[in-house]
Amino acid sequence: MKKKKMHISQETMDVEMVRKVEQLSGTSVRRCFQCGKCSAGCPMATFMDHPPNRIVRLLQLGQWQRILAGRSIWYCVSCETCSTRCPNQVHLASIMDALRKLSWDQDGPSKESYVQLANKLFLQNIRTYGRQYELRLAAVFNVKSGQFLKDMMLGPKLFAKGKLKVFHQKNKNISEVEKIFSRIDEMRRKGEAL
Amino acid sequence: MSNLKYSYYPGCSLHASATEYDISTREVCTALGIELQEIPDWICCGATPAHNVDELLSLSLSAKNLELAEQVPGDMAVSCASCFSRLKFTQHILGKSETKLKLVEKAIDGPVHLERRVKHLLEILARDYGLDKLAADVRKPLSDITVACYYGCLLTRPTDVPNLDCTEAPTIMESIVETVGGTTVPWTHRLECCGANFTLSRPPVVQQLSNAVLESAKNAGADCIVVACPLCHGNLDIRQKEIESIYGSSYGLPIFYITQLVGLALGIPPERLGLDSLCVSPQNLLKEKKLIQGA
Numbered sequence: 001m002k003k004k005k006m007h008i009s010q011e012t013m014d015v016e017m018v019r020k021v022e023q024l025s026g027t028s029v030r031r032c033f034q035c036g037k038c039s040a041g042c043p044m045a046t047f048m049d050h051p052p053n054r055i056v057r058l059l060q061l062g063q064w065q066r067i068l069a070g071r072s073i074w075y076c077v078s079c080e081t082c083s084t085r086c087p088n089q090v091h092l093a094s095i096m097d098a099l100r101k102l103s104w105d106q107d108g109p110s111k112e113s114y115v116q117l118a119n120k121l122f123l124q125n126i127r128t129y130g131r132q133y134e135l136r137l138a139a140v141f142n143v144k145s146g147q148f149l150k151d152m153m154l155g156p157k158l159f160a161k162g163k164l165k166v167f168h169q170k171n172k173n174i175s176e177v178e179k180i181f182s183r184i185d186e187m188r189r190k191g192e193a194l
Numbered sequence: 195m196s197n198l199k200y201s202y203y204p205g206c207s208l209h210a211s212a213t214e215y216d217i218s219t220r221e222v223c224t225a226l227g228i229e230l231q232e233i234p235d236w237i238c239c240g241a242t243p244a245h246n247v248d249e250l251l252s253l254s255l256s257a258k259n260l261e262l263a264e265q266v267p268g269d270m271a272v273s274c275a276s277c278f279s280r281l282k283f284t285q286h287i288l289g290k291s292e293t294k295l296k297l298v299e300k301a302i303d304g305p306v307h308l309e310r311r312v313k314h315l316l317e318i319l320a321r322d323y324g325l326d327k328l329a330a331d332v333r334k335p336l337s338d339i340t341v342a343c344y345y346g347c348l349l350t351r352p353t354d355v356p357n358l359d360c361t362e363a364p365t366i367m368e369s370i371v372e373t374v375g376g377t378t379v380p381w382t383h384r385l386e387c388c389g390a391n392f393t394l395s396r397p398p399v400v401q402q403l404s405n406a407v408l409e410s411a412k413n414a415g416a417d418c419i420v421v422a423c424p425l426c427h428g429n430l431d432i433r434q435k436e437i438e439s440i441y442g443s444s445y446g447l448p449i450f451y452i453t454q455l456v457g458l459a460l461g462i463p464p465e466r467l468g469l470d471s472l473c474v475s476p477q478n479l480l481k482e483k484k485l486i487q488g489a
Contacts, residue, residue, distance in 0.1 A: 026287070026290070043387045044387075044399070047399065077387055077389065077391075077392055078242050078246060078390070079347040079351070080347055080348070080351035080352040081347070081387070084353050084361045084362075091352070097247075097249055098249070100246050104247045116247075118243065118391070118394045119246055119247050122241070123244060123247075126237075130235075130237050131206045131209070131237060132238050132241075137394065141394055154432060157473060158211070158432070161470070161472075162213060162471055163210070163211040163213065163432075163471060164210075164211065169206070169209050171236075171237065172234075173236075173237050173258075176258065177237050177255075177258075179303070180255065180258060180301055180302055181251070183300065183301050184248075184250055184254065184301050187297065187300060187301065193250055194250075
C-alpha cells in the first residue's frame with residue numbers, strides 16, 4: 001500500500017467542532033499524551049484507517065474533516081477497552097459516539113453506510129414499536145443494503161429454535177416512546193440541545 | 195430460600211432471540227426463592243445503536259425505563275449485559291452532568307430517578323443471594339465439566355460505570371460456576387470483543403473476532419463457554435457453524451447462558467431451561483457428563 005503523507009494545515013482546522021465533541025462526550029482531548037494504549041487494545045484497530053490514538057491526535061489538531069473522510073468511527077464497536085485503559089481518563093468510546101453523532105447530523109462523507117443504515121433502522125424500529133423487532137430489522141436491512149440473501153441460511157434455523165419472532169412485541173408505551181423522539185427533535189429544532 | 199425481590203427488566207433480546215436466557219433466568223430465580231416482577235410495559239434501552247449516534251436519545255430511553263421501574267419495588271434486576279450497561283451509564287452520566295440531566299428531564303417530561311440500584315443477575319446470584327447459600331442449593335454438581343467463562347465487553351467495562359467486577363481480571367462468573375461444581379479454565383480471550391452488534395452490518399468482522407474467542411476457549415481445553423450477554427451468545431452460538439466452515443475449524447463448543455448451567459446444577463429439569471434453543475447442541479456433552487438422562 002502506498003503511504004500517504006498527512007498534511008495538516010491551519011485552513012483545515014475546526015476548533016469549534018472539537019469543542020462540540022468535548023461537550024458531547026464530556027471528556028477533554030487535551031489530556032491525551034499519545035501513549036497508544038487505546039490502539040494497542042482496540043479489537044478493531046486493524047480495520048481502521050486512523051487508529052484510535054490518531055483520532056485523538058487529529059482532534060487535538062482540529063482536523064475534524066479528516067476524521068469524517070475516514071472510516072474509523074464506523075468501525076468502532078463500542079467495546080469500551082480504550083476508555084478503560086486510558087491513563088488520563090480520556091473517554092475515547094464516548095468521543096467516538098460524539099463523532100458519529102456529529103457526522104450523522106451532517107450526513108458526512110462517510111462511505112461506511114451499512115453501519116449507519118443498521119443504526120438508523122434500529123432507531124426507527126424503536127420509534128415505531130417501542131421495542132426492537134428483530135425480524136423486521138434484519139429483513140429491511142437486507143432489502144435496503146441490497147444483500148437480499150445475507151444470512152438467509154440462518155433464518156429457518158432461528159425460526160425452528162424459536163429465536164425469531166414473527167410479530168413485534170406488544171407494548172402500551174409506544175406513544176410515550178414516540179413522544180420522547182419528537183420532544184428531542186423539537187429541542188434540537190429550537191437549538192436547546194446538540 | 196430467600197426474601198429477595200426485584201423489579202425485572204428483561205430487555206428486547208430476552209423476549210426474542212434470547213428467549214432461553216429469559217426462561218432460565220426466571221426458573222433459577224424461582225428455584226432460589228428470588229422474586230422477579232417484570233416492569234410493566236418497559237421500553238427498549240436503545241442499546242448500542244442509540245448511544246452510537248444519539249446520546250440524548252439513549253439517555254432518555256433509559257431514564258424512561260428507570261421511571262417505569264418506579265411502579266415495582268426493589269432493586270432493578272437485569273440479565274442482558276447491554277441493557278445493564280446502558281442503565282448504569284445513564285445513571286453515571288446524568289449524576290455527573292446537570293446540563294444533560296435537564297435535557298433528559300425535558301425529553302421524558304418528568305423527573306429522572308437516579309437512585310434506584312441496577313444490578314446484573316451475576317451480582318444478584320453471587321452477592322445478594324450469596325455463594326454459600328447457592329452452594330447449599332446444588333442438587334447435581336457440574337462435576338467434570340470444564341467451562342470457559344466469557345465476559346465480553348459490557349459487563350465489566352469501562353472503569354467506574356458497571357462496577358460489577360474488576361475490568362481486567364474479573365472473577366464473578368468463575369466463582370458462580372465453581373460454586374455449582376464446575377471447573378473453570380484460564381484463557382486469553384475472556385474479555386475480548388465478539389463483534390457485538392456488527393452481526394447485522396458487518397458479519398465478516400464478527401466471524402473474525404468470534405473465531406478468535408472460540409479458538410482460545412478450545413485451546414484452553416474448555417468443554418463449553420458460558421456467557422451472560424445475548425449478543426455474545428448470538429455471535430458465538432448462532433454463527434459458530436459458519437465460522438467453523440470459513441476458518442476450517444471444528445469447535446463444537448456449546449454456548450450456555452450462566453442461568454442454564456446454574457439451573458442444571460440446581461436440578462431444574464433441562465427441558466425447562468431452554469436448552470433446545472441452543473444452535474450448538476449441548477446434548478452430547480451433558481449426556482457424557484451425566485447431567486441429563488440418555489444413552
